[in-house]
Amino acid sequence: MDLVSLLSYGLGAGLFLALTALLAIGWRGRVEGGLLLAASGLTTAWLLLLAAQAFFGAEPGPGAQALETLRTVAWLAFLTRLLGYRGAGAPTRGLPRLALGLYGLGALTLLATLAEPLLRVLGLPGTLGLPEHALENLLLAGHVLLPVGGLLLVEQLYRNTPVDRRWAIKFLCLGLGGIFAYDFYLYADALLFHRVDPAIWTARGAIYALVVPLLAVAVKRNAQWSVSIFASKTIVFHSATLVGAGAYLLIMAAAGYYIRAHGGEWGTTLQAVFLFGAAVLLALLLFSGAARARLKLFLNRHFFEYKYDYREEWLRLIHTLAGARTGQELRENAIQAVAAIVESTGGILWLRDETETFRPVARNHLPDPGDVREPASGSLARFLETRELVVDLTECAREPELYAGLVVPEWLAGMPRAWLVVPLLQGPSLLGFIVLSESRAHFTFNWEDTDLLKTVGRQVASYLALMRATEQLADARQFETFNRVSAFVVHDLKNLVAQLSLVVSNSKRHLQNPAFVEDAIRTVDNAVAKMNRMLEQLRRNRLQWKPAQSVDVAEVLAEVAKVRSGAAPVPRVEVRAEALRVLADRDRLAAVLGHLVQNAQEATGKGGHVTLRLVREADAAVIEVEDDGVGMDAEFVRERLFKPFDTTKGNAGMGVGAYEAREFVRAHGGTIDVRSAPGEGTTFRLRFPLNREDERLPAASPA
Numbered sequence: 001m002d003l004v005s006l007l008s009y010g011l012g013a014g015l016f017l018a019l020t021a022l023l024a025i026g027w028r029g030r031v032e033g034g035l036l037l038a039a040s041g042l043t044t045a046w047l048l049l050l051a052a053q054a055f056f057g058a059e060p061g062p063g064a065q066a067l068e069t070l071r072t073v074a075w076l077a078f079l080t081r082l083l084g085y086r087g088a089g090a091p092t093r094g095l096p097r098l099a100l101g102l103y104g105l106g107a108l109t110l111l112a113t114l115a116e117p118l119l120r121v122l123g124l125p126g127t128l129g130l131p132e133h134a135l136e137n138l139l140l141a142g143h144v145l146l147p148v149g150g151l152l153l154v155e156q157l158y159r160n161t162p163v164d165r166r167w168a169i170k171f172l173c174l175g176l177g178g179i180f181a182y183d184f185y186l187y188a189d190a191l192l193f194h195r196v197d198p199a200i201w202t203a204r205g206a207i208y209a210l211v212v213p214l215l216a217v218a219v220k221r222n223a224q225w226s227v228s229i230f231a232s233k234t235i236v237f238h239s240a241t242l243v244g245a246g247a248y249l250l251i252m253a254a255a256g257y258y259i260r261a262h263g264g265e266w267g268t269t270l271q272a273v274f275l276f277g278a279a280v281l282l283a284l285l286l287f288s289g290a291a292r293a294r295l296k297l298f299l300n301r302h303f304f305e306y307k308y309d310y311r312e313e314w315l316r317l318i319h320t321l322a323g324a325r326t327g328q329e330l331r332e333n334a335i336q337a338v339a340a341i342v343e344s345t346g347g348i349l350w351l352r353d354e355t356e357t358f359r360p361v362a363r364n365h366l367p368d369p370g371d372v373r374e375p376a377s378g379s380l381a382r383f384l385e386t387r388e389l390v391v392d393l394t395e396c397a398r399e400p401e402l403y404a405g406l407v408v409p410e411w412l413a414g415m416p417r418a419w420l421v422v423p424l425l426q427g428p429s430l431l432g433f434i435v436l437s438e439s440r441a442h443f444t445f446n447w448e449d450t451d452l453l454k455t456v457g458r459q460v461a462s463y464l465a466l467m468r469a470t471e472q473l474a475d476a477r478q479f480e481t482f483n484r485v486s487a488f489v490v491h492d493l494k495n496l497v498a499q500l501s502l503v504v505s506n507s508k509r510h511l512q513n514p515a516f517v518e519d520a521i522r523t524v525d526n527a528v529a530k531m532n533r534m535l536e537q538l539r540r541n542r543l544q545w546k547p548a549q550s551v552d553v554a555e556v557l558a559e560v561a562k563v564r565s566g567a568a569p570v571p572r573v574e575v576r577a578e579a580l581r582v583l584a585d586r587d588r589l590a591a592v593l594g595h596l597v598q599n600a601q602e603a604t605g606k607g608g609h610v611t612l613r614l615v616r617e618a619d620a621a622v623i624e625v626e627d628d629g630v631g632m633d634a635e636f637v638r639e640r641l642f643k644p645f646d647t648t649k650g651n652a653g654m655g656v657g658a659y660e661a662r663e664f665v666r667a668h669g670g671t672i673d674v675r676s677a678p679g680e681g682t683t684f685r686l687r688f689p690l691n692r693e694d695e696r697l698p699a700a701s702p703a
Contacts, residue, residue, distance in 0.1 A: 002054045006055050008206045009047050009050040010205070012212075013047035016208065017048075019215060020040045023037045023219070024037060033225045035074065035077050035078040036225060039074035043074075047205060049063065051205070069146070072150070075150060076149060079176070080099045083153065106146060112139045113139055144187045169222070171214040172222075174214050178207070178210075179208065182204065320336060320337040321460065332364055341453065341456060342439055344436040344439050345440060348369060357374065358373065358432060359373050360372060365437070380406065380409055380412065383403070390420055417437040420436040420445075421433055422456075432461070496530060502567075507520065549585070551584050553623065554580065556590050557575070560612065561573045567598075567601050569605075569606060571610040572610070574612070577621070582621050582668070592660060593625065595658075595660065600627035604629035608681075611625075613625075613626060621687075622687050631677050632677075633676075665688070668689075670687045
């Protein structure tokens with residue numbers, strides 16, 4: 001078994017087999033794709049046969065030579081088809097004749113290959129009376145001339161392809177040209193010395209393996225062949241890294257062997273030191289961001305139609321932006337996402353503020369620029385907003401006419417390592433911009449980079465605008481909460497002012513009455529305590545009730561009636577169920593009922609009535625506030641009664657009394673219902689669940 005030949009031809013067969021499989025899957029019925037598939041398939045079969053012969057230690061026979069001739073003719077047919085030389089209408093008369101001549105030469109070579117076996121089968125003399133080695137020389141001559149014809153077709157294909165389309169067939173010409181050149185060298189040497197050089201023959205399989213990536217790139221770039229091959233940039237990058245690392249290790253191993261062989265008594269030591277240093281250098285290269293960036297740039301330039309894999313770039317952008325949990329983290333991630341596209345080492349984000357100036361709000365791997373502000377009316381902002389161009393500061397300094405109308409600010413011109421300015425546009429207006437530092441690689445900036453960065457800039461701007469709107473909404477909600485608490489506090493203060501006004505008005509008549517003075521002081525003390533609690537709630541920016549406690553509802557009704565007895569009509573209390581207790585904040589319950597009683601008194605004439613009624617329904621205490629006043633229609637009750645800040649009292653009302661009552665009842669697990677009709681009065685029914693713990697307590701024994 002010839003191990004080296006087996007490895008060489010086995011590698012070539014494996015890669016051509018993979019290429020053939022991809023071509024078969026992607027073929028859409030076009031002639032060009034079919035010829036390419038046939039040529040690749042015949043090459044695969046030929047390499048597999050040679051690998052099998054190397055495994056069994058056999059010499060290449062007529063079958064391998066016949067397959068070689070067929071695969072060469074198939075590649076020639078594919079090139080001829082690409083050139084469009086199909087007889088009539090060909091652009092040059094000589095080239096169709098060349099193609100026909102090559103097909104005829106291929107047929108003669110195939111005949112010379114199979115002549116001896118056929119003659120033996122027919123029982124005829126092996127040489128037909130020809131001179132010695134005549135058939136062998138004819139066969140070698142055919143294998144020399146066919147590659148020459150192939151090189152001519154490759155040269156014609158490249159020359160007759162428009163300059164702007166040569167990038168599409170460049171790798172095909174390099175790959176097939178390399179194959180034909182190596183075959184010519186192999187058989188020219190064999191024809192000259194009347195033997196095939198074993199070393200050149202053995203290396204042939206590996207040479208073919210190196211050509212496969214070039215052919216794959218050419219196929220991907222030429223969709224008109226109706227063959228679709230998707231080459232992942234990630235896979236290509238990692239494969240190139242792996243191949244490069246392997247080649248590096250082989251070279252270093254060979255160098256280490258040479259040092260050991262010729263280093264004398266220090267050879268082994270020097271080899272160990274050399275190999276360790278080589279391993280450290282390889283690790284540094286593998287983990288070097290600059291090296292990875294240069295490798296990506298090289299692969300993008302020479303192996304792909306477009307520089308970027310847009311699907312991966314967009315997924316990475318969205319993943320980076322969506323991963324932010326705070327506003328500041330989103331700003332920093334925005335810089336990171338944009339910088340990663342062009343392999344930039346960092347950047348600084350400027351955003352427009354309420355003063356119509358742009359100020360730095362986040363940075364990544366760059367020093368703090370300080371309090372540098374750029375006016376929205378300045379040249380830079382107007383240029384970015386109107387032209388929507390990515391500013392390449394290096395190009396701007398070298399060719400300022402390309403950026404007509406732009407005056408680079410002093411702070412930007414003096415910023416170390418500043419490279420690109422990327423606009424962040426939301427609609428027609430400029431939300432901000434990002435200044436990126438220099439790339440890790442020697443980056444060639446072109447139209448594709450500009451288009452991608454402009455698109456990414458708009459996406460980043462939408463995220464930043466959404467973040468800003470979210471922050472403004474949070475601030476608005478805080479103000480809303482504060483205003484809401486303030487409205488409730490003012491509403492309660494209005495009621496307290498009414499109570500104190502009543503005390504003041506009655507003091508002129510009852511100031512000498514000790515009972516009145518004691519009651520007035522108690523009222524004032526209660527009012528002061530309530531106002532202090534409300535001011536504390538206002539300071540904390542939230543409406544906070546005291547912990548719920550067991551409250552005797554009948555006592556609360558009596559207290560409310562007493563407080564509101566100074567206004568007409570005086571409320572009456574009807575307790576139809578004794579000892580009903582609920583869990584609630586006593587002060588808030590009294591305030592809520594006071595609001596409802598006050599509204600009932602204001603809606604009822606002096607000759608009318610207002611009743612506070614307490615009844616029991618199953619496991620609930622029901623409080624009714626009933627009046628025979630003007631009443632409300634169904635639409636008002638449904639649409640406006642419980643809507644906050646909607647009042648029919650003009651400047652005298654706050655519009656939160658009914659809303660506060662409903663929210664209080666709901667917060668304690670109850671419900672509130674309203675029955676009203678114009679001219680027939682109104683009844684509010686507040687239903688609270690009873691405090692069952694009080695009912696299980698033992699009754700107090702009589703004294």
